[in-house]
Amino acid sequence: MFGNVDLSLVNWSRAQFALTAIYHWLFVPLTLGLSFIIAIMESIYVKTGNEEWKRITRFWMTLFGINFAIGVATGIILEFEFGTNWSNYSWFVGDIFGAPLAVEGILAFFLESTFIAVMFFGWNKVSRGFHLASSWLVAAGASLSALWIIVANGWMQYPVGMIFNPETARNEMVNFWEVLFNKIAVFDFLHTISSGFLLASVFVLGISAYYLIRKREERFALKSILVAGIFGLLSSFLVAFTGDLSAKIVSKVQPVKFASMEALYNGQKNPGLVAAGILKTSGRSIGSKKICEFSVKVEIPGFLSIMTGVGKDAFIPGITDLVQGNPLSGLLSVPEMMERGKTARNLLADYKTAKNNNEVEKAKGISGMFRDKTFIDNYFRYFGYAFIDKPEDVIPDVKLTFYTFHIMVLFGFYFILLFILSIWFLFRGTLQRQRWLLRAALFSILFPYVAGELGWVLTEMGRHPWIIQNLMPVNIGVSQIAAGNVITTFILFAVLFTVLLIAEISIMIKQIKLGPRH
Numbered sequence: 088m089f090g091n092v093d094l095s096l097v098n099w100s101r102a103q104f105a106l107t108a109i110y111h112w113l114f115v116p117l118t119l120g121l122s123f124i125i126a127i128m129e130s131i132y133v134k135t136g137n138e139e140w141k142r143i144t145r146f147w148m149t150l151f152g153i154n155f156a157i158g159v160a161t162g163i164i165l166e167f168e169f170g171t172n173w174s175n176y177s178w179f180v181g182d183i184f185g186a187p188l189a190v191e192g193i194l195a196f197f198l199e200s201t202f203i204a205v206m207f208f209g210w211n212k213v214s215r216g217f218h219l220a221s222s223w224l225v226a227a228g229a230s231l232s233a234l235w236i237i238v239a240n241g242w243m244q245y246p247v248g249m250i251f252n253p254e255t256a257r258n259e260m261v262n263f264w265e266v267l268f269n270k271i272a273v274f275d276f277l278h279t280i281s282s283g284f285l286l287a288s289v290f291v292l293g294i295s296a297y298y299l300i301r302k303r304e305e306r307f308a309l310k311s312i313l314v315a316g317i318f319g320l321l322s323s324f325l326v327a328f329t330g331d332l333s334a335k336i337v338s339k340v341q342p343v344k345f346a347s348m349e350a351l352y353n354g355q356k357n358p359g360l361v362a363a364g365i366l367k368t369s370g371r372s373i374g375s376k377k378i379c380e381f382s383v384k385v386e387i388p389g390f391l392s393i394m395t396g397v398g399k400d401a402f403i404p405g406i407t408d409l410v411q412g413n414p415l416s417g418l419l420s421v422p423e424m425m426e427r428g429k430t431a432r433n434l435l436a437d438y439k440t441a442k443n444n445n446e447v448e449k450a451k452g453i454s455g456m457f458r459d460k461t462f463i464d465n466y467f468r469y470f471g472y473a474f475i476d477k478p479e480d481v482i483p484d485v486k487l488t489f490y491t492f493h494i495m496v497l498f499g500f501y502f503i504l505l506f507i508l509s510i511w512f513l514f515r516g517t518l519q520r521q522r523w524l525l526r527a528a529l530f531s532i533l534f535p536y537v538a539g540e541l542g543w544v545l546t547e548m549g550r551h552p553w554i555i556q557n558l559m560p561v562n563i564g565v566s567q568i569a570a571g572n573v574i575t576t577f578i579l580f581a582v583l584f585t586v587l588l589i590a591e592i593s594i595m596i597k598q599i600k601l602g603p604r605h
Contacts, residue, residue: 150599421475
């Protein structure tokens with residue numbers, strides 16, 4: 088079905104996509120969150136008629152516009168890379184992956200781009216109510232864009248709502264609603280947009296703190312902190328809640344990723360949750376992959392079973408159980424999955440042979456098997472394992488997965504504390520005197536960006552080697568093009584994106600120094 092794979096091509100294609108995604112995610116979350124903060128601020132202006140709130144709204148709207156314009160460029164390039172660098176993947180997913188992206192472009196992006204013109208240029212040209220509605224529609228459009236992107240990504244994490252057509256060797260959607268309400272996609276969407284809300288809140292808080300430190304625009308800064316502090320605190324709790332729900336789902340549909348998040352190798356009943364730890368490479372291994380052990384760890388006894396939602400006495404499988412199998416827990420070994428995957432792949436080859444030999448009845452019978460639930464559950468669901476070379480290849484980078492998860496969680500607690508302290512001193516009327524807190528808020532602008540990137544590293548690298556969970560490994564999805572072409576575009580994109588990022592930061596800093604217009 089697929090040709091020989093050039094590992095150099097695979098690695099450079101992965102690197103290029105990662106580069107584009109990392110840069111894209113530097114712009115997206117601020118757009119998601121700042122659009123809602125602007126809409127809230129404008130709502131206060133329309134409700135109170137206080138011109139100060141209009142001035143506040145327009146300042147943050149200017150920063151939003153700078154970020155939005157540059158973020159669009161990386162997003163368009165990212166979607167095109169599916170066709171240029173990952174054509175085998177794009178073919179295999181059929182209409183499933185394309186449908187959410189099409190809806191995103193037709194509905195969400197056009198909603199957002201249509202009303203953004205009114206939002207920026209409609210002041211004093213349309214009524215207050217219509218302008219406010221435009222601001223809220225822009226915010227809704229930004230979140231809808233994120234929804235359809237996350238739906239597409241969620242299907243890659245947990246493929247549902249489709250059947251495989253052996254005639255075209257493509258997966259075809261049979262249940263749109265199952266794809267849309269994919270349990271991975273639902274909680275990842277909520278977690279993603281709430282993290283964007285949090286990032287924008289820290290952004291507004293930090294820049295407002297800058298004005299207080301410089302003793303400029305204090306009324307403007309305090310009002311901005313009031314909105315950002317409350318919105319950010321609520322968002323930080325939502326991030327924690329949705330993150331916990333996402334982890335529960337991951338434990339069920341991506342158990343190897345979940346075990347790697349905790350560096351849990353040997354399954355056990357009532358295991359503890361690792362709050363923090365330092366990993367080291369041991370002398371033991373699973374196949375060719377070295378096992379990581381804790382040199383130091385802080386553990387909450389018995390909490391991991393509770394976190395998964397299966398009860399404190401439930402067995403939580405470790406990486407070893409998931410690779411080598413555990414008959415007592417009903418877990419197949421990876422070699423068994425590889426054999427079942429090869430059965431499905433060989434059946435597909437038999438179908439192609441039958442079609443070529445004009446054996447109509449045989450081809451029809453095989454085609455029917457790919458629609459049979461028993462065959463799908465027992466064989467086709469492991470289709471991707473037919474392309475796995477060694478059982479241990481299904482283990483992601485455990486250290487990377489563990490550290491990205493735990494550092495991200497640590498940041499989450501930090502943000503909650505930052506917002507609580509900011510609101511506390513704001514209502515006490517002493518925030519201007521808390522120079523240490525203002526400086527911490529200013530420097531904290533960087534932290535949610537780091538946390539967000541770590542979250543995506545965990546999401547994508549934690550499911551390695553899969554581009555589609557259990558159905559297609561990454562190395563099979565790549566386009567058959569020259570590696571040199573990918574290297575060239577990688578360098579060009581790296582230069583372009585870096586220039587765009589520097590340009591955005593420079594323009595924003597200049598605008599922040601100018602301050603809000605009077």
